[in-house]
Structure formats: structure tokens, C-alpha cells
Amino acid sequence: MSELSIQDLTKTFKTKVAVNHLDMQIPSGKFIAFLGPNGAGKSTTVGMLTGLTQPTSGQIKLGTLTPADIAYRQQIGVVFQYGVLDDNLTVHQNLKLRAAMYPNVDKAWLDRLENDLGLTPLLNQRYGTLSGGQRRRVDISRAMIHRPKILILDEPSTGLDIPTRTVIWQVIHQLRKELQMTVILTTHYLEEAEAADFVYVIDHGEVIAADSVSHLKHEYAQVEMTLISDQPETLLANLQQDGYQAKQAQEKVTLTVADAQTSIDVLVKNRQYIQQFDSHEGDMNTIFLALTGKEIR
Numbered sequence: 001m002s003e004l005s006i007q008d009l010t011k012t013f014k015t016k017v018a019v020n021h022l023d024m025q026i027p028s029g030k031f032i033a034f035l036g037p038n039g040a041g042k043s044t045t046v047g048m049l050t051g052l053t054q055p056t057s058g059q060i061k062l063g064t065l066t067p068a069d070i071a072y073r074q075q076i077g078v079v080f081q082y083g084v085l086d087d088n089l090t091v092h093q094n095l096k097l098r099a100a101m102y103p104n105v106d107k108a109w110l111d112r113l114e115n116d117l118g119l120t121p122l123l124n125q126r127y128g129t130l131s132g133g134q135r136r137r138v139d140i141s142r143a144m145i146h147r148p149k150i151l152i153l154d155e156p157s158t159g160l161d162i163p164t165r166t167v168i169w170q171v172i173h174q175l176r177k178e179l180q181m182t183v184i185l186t187t188h189y190l191e192e193a194e195a196a197d198f199v200y201v202i203d204h205g206e207v208i209a210a211d212s213v214s215h216l217k218h219e220y221a222q223v224e225m226t227l228i229s230d231q232p233e234t235l236l237a238n239l240q241q242d243g244y245q246a247k248q249a250q251e252k253v254t255l256t257v258a259d260a261q262t263s264i265d266v267l268v269k270n271r272q273y274i275q276q277f278d279s280h281e282g283d284m285n286t287i288f289l290a291l292t293g294k295e296i297r
């Protein structure tokens with residue numbers, strides 16, 4: 001199956017450069033996350049991937065197809081940040097109308113989506129009267145109605161509670177496996193990005209890192225250590241003498257070290273001053289901080 005190729009993609013709005021020479025090769029069937037803060041250019045990229053926003057320069061290709069081709073758009077499903085369904089129609093009327101726009105949507109598939117996303121009790125309710133989480137579940141059904149090869153989710157979890165997020169992700173992961181679908185997610189939620197096969201960290205319209213989560217962690221996330229000591233001043237002095245930037249608050253001494261091996265060295269060397277400890281690898285936030293100097297959460 002063809003991969004999605006983004007080549008030297010740029011979008012400027014007057015003087016604002018929203019997307020700046022993006023290059024990405026997205027293999028089919030993968031789960032890709034675009035992680036970036038507000039204004040990073042994620043939604044503008046999604047707009048160009050869907051064909052709704054014209055790039056200023058550069059190109060997007062799915063095999064030989066471009067977003068201007070109907071055949072391209074038929075392979076893409078999108079969950080936008082805003083709802084695109086009719087507030088005055090019921091859930092079922094909205095979905096049936098959408099289904100009618102595609103040649104091969106059978107009733108069984110529509111029933112399956114409605115059922116998996118827990119929409120059955122809501123089918124006769126007007127879309128405009130649904131809660132945010134209910135709407136999002138309908139939006140995902142709409143995006144999946146034509147069995148897309150690529151599903152694009154633009155911050156799908158914003159404002160949703162954990163049970164709703166869990167249901168949505170269970171369904172998406174299941175359908176991704178069944179349909180061998182590529183999933184492109186834009187998100188601020190680090191735990192969602194952590195589940196991805198590959199992460200593009202985006203800031204100011206540019207890719208500042210592109211790698212698997214495990215490589216990003218290895219490269220950028222340090223190990224955070226908390227040591228509990230009955231002689232914290234001595235422990236702090238020893239660590240500082242060894243060149244660590246340690247901090248102390250009462251009996252607690254905290255420091256960041258490069259890797260797990262170094263954390264073991266610290267524990268062994270200072271064992272007589274340590275009663276308890278906690279040591280864990282940094283998360284996506286640590287990675288983001290290391291890359292941009294900013295916190296994402």
C-alpha cells in the first residue's frame with residue numbers, strides 16, 4: 001500500500017509562517033502522532049492533508065494521488081476539532097446521509113460503528129443536543145463510514161473524560177488493526193502520543209524531532225531520581241561534588257541523571273546516606289522540555 005508523502009510543505013498566512021518546510025514519509029498502517037503546543041501548525045497541516053487548505057508550496061502525495069483528487073479524499077477520514085454534522089438532524093439521519101455519499105457503505109458496517117461507539121441509545125437524538133463526548137463518538141463514526149485507509153484525528157480527546165477517551169481509543173485501535181488503517185493524531189496529550197509508532201514533535205511549524213517514542217526517550221529523556229536521606233545535607237554535598245545538579249528539600253534530595261546506569265552508580269556510591277529512593281525515566285514532557293525549553297502540559 002502507498003505511503004503518504006509530505007514534501008517541503010509550507011503554509012504562510014500573510015506574514016505568519018504556520019507550517020515551515022515539513023518533510024514526512026508516513027508508511028501505511030502506522031500510528032503517527034504530531035505532538036506540539038498551541039499554534040505549532042498541527043491543524044494547518046491537517047487542513048492541507050485533507051485538501052481543505054491550499055499549501056503555499058510543497059506537495060502531498062498518496063502514491064500518485066494528491067489531495068485535489070477525489071480518489072485521494074475517498075481514502076481519508078477526518079475528525080476535525082469542530083463538528084461538521086447537522087445540528088438539526090438526528091445522529092442516525094446524519095450518519096445515513098454521510099453513508100449515502102459513498103458507493104460502498106453497507107448497513108452492517110454502519111450498525112457496527114454505531115454499536116462499537118455506543119451510539120445505539122442516541123440514534124434518534126438530534127446531533128445539536130449531544131454532549132461533547134457523545135458528539136465526538138458520532139464524529140468518529142462519520143469519519144470511519146467509508147473505511148478510510150488513513151484516519152486523521154485533530155485533537156480528538158480535548159475536553160473528554162477518561163472513560164470516553166478509553167472507549168474511543170479501543171475502537172480506533174481495533175479498527176486500525178482490522179482495516180490496516182494509518183492513524184494520524186494531533187495531540188497535546190502525552191500519553192496518547194506515547195502509544196504511537198512514531199512521533200513528530202512540532203514547534204513553530206517545523207519538525208524538531210521525529211522518532212519512535214523509545215528512541216526519543218533514550219535520546220532526550222533523562223532519569224529523574226528522588227532520594228530520601230537521614231543526612232540530606234551530606235548527600236547533597238557529595239552529589240554536588242560529583243558534578244550533579246541536585247536539590248534538597250528537607251529529607252528529600254532530587255536530581256536528574258543521563259541514564260539508568262548512572263542512577264545505579266549514584267545509588268551504589270551514596271548507599272549509606274539513602275534510606276529510600278524512586279527513579280524513573282522521563283516522559284514525553286521531559287522530551288518536549290529538552291527539545292524546546294518549554295513544558296507542554
Ligand SMILES: Nc1ncnc2c1ncn2[C@@H]1O[C@H](COP(=O)(O)OP(=O)(O)OP(=O)(O)O)[C@@H](O)[C@H]1O
Pocket residue numbers: 013016017018036037038039040041042043044045
Ligand atoms: N487562517 C489563518 N489566518 C492567519 N493565521 C492563521 C490561520 N490559521 C492558522 N494561523 C496561525 O498559524 C499558526 C499555526 O496554527 P495551527 O492552528 O495550525 O496550530 P495548532 O498546532 O493546530 O494549534 P492548536 O493546538 O492550538 O490547535 C498559529 O500561529 C495560527 O495563529
